[in-house]
Amino acid sequence: MKISLGCVPFYWPAETLKSFYQDIASLPVDIVYLGESVCSKRRELSTGEWIELGQEITRSGKQAVLSSLALIEARSELATLKRLCDNGEMMVEANDMAAAEIMHERGLPFVTGNGINIYNANTLRVLHTQGLVRWLFPVELSAQCLTDILRDARQMGFASQIETEVLSYGHLGLAYSARCFTARAHRLPKDRCNFICKDYPEGLPLSTQEDQELFTLNGIQVMSGEICNLLAEAQAMHDMGVDIMRIAPTTVDMTDVINEFRDTLDGKTTTTTSTGDAVSNGYWYAKPGMEHVEPGATPES
Secondary structure, eight states: OEEEEOOOOSOOOHHHHHHHHHHHTTSSOSEEEESOOSOTTOOSSOHHHHHHHHHHHHHTTSEEEEEOOSOOOSHHHHHHHHHHHTOSSSEEEESSHHHHHHHHHTTOOEEEOTTSOOOSHHHHHHHHHHTEEEEEOOTTSOHHHHHHHHHHHHHHTOGGGSEEEEEEEEOOEEEEOSSOHHHHHTTOOGGGOTTGGGGOTTOEEEEOTTOOEEEEEETTEEEESSEEEOGGGHHHHHHHTOOEEEEOOOSSOHHHHHHHHHHHHTTSOOOOOTTOSSEEOGGGGTSOTTOOOOTTOOOOO
């Protein structure tokens, strides 16, 4: 299986982003997603700079994919989206149906990301006829759901024409809103947020009254509190037909995480514990997402 690196979901300074991707260029990932997918106010890198960064990633021997916003709210954002789609070199990850439609109009292949929900093979087939060549499995669905979708896709005759990708490490993107949760937590209006997200390089933790980390607030996005880690499910994913395990960037040392995933997929190690202490995998087993289930348990339907 291949390893992909999702786009950075958090608000990192430009120099941090550039340094991060310089390091990634030498690491064993096959696909790198680039761009701003959460908030259009985050402009540390311009659209042109993201495209240039994608060109550098391509020259390093990896596939670069430009990610679109998950929530389009203004004409200026639509104009930026069209520029991404018209880059002429790299595929686009559609996180909003506007991006999928633009790519379809241009007759270009595209990937669907976290912002587009695909819950059955019929939806997958419709989007495939529009140009979809790779899809990201929704984080809240179980392994059994994925098995059923891929089985139906094979019966419909198009499974071999698409790639299936599963988010296997990182905070799970759960929801988006037109309201900025991080700004509201600081009693700031969204239009005058003072870019408060910069103060939280891995989001703003939201805990219960019992001090259990429940969610992570990331601007207009709500994410899981704990990091999800499905590395132990690599063989099961391979057996059911998954093509790509995606890693979502965090402030954890990505070198260690990526190398551990690569070594495991290459059969060099079976260690799956060093990628973080507090991890969850409940959704994979059809349980509450924040639960941790011992690897090897039989997923519920």
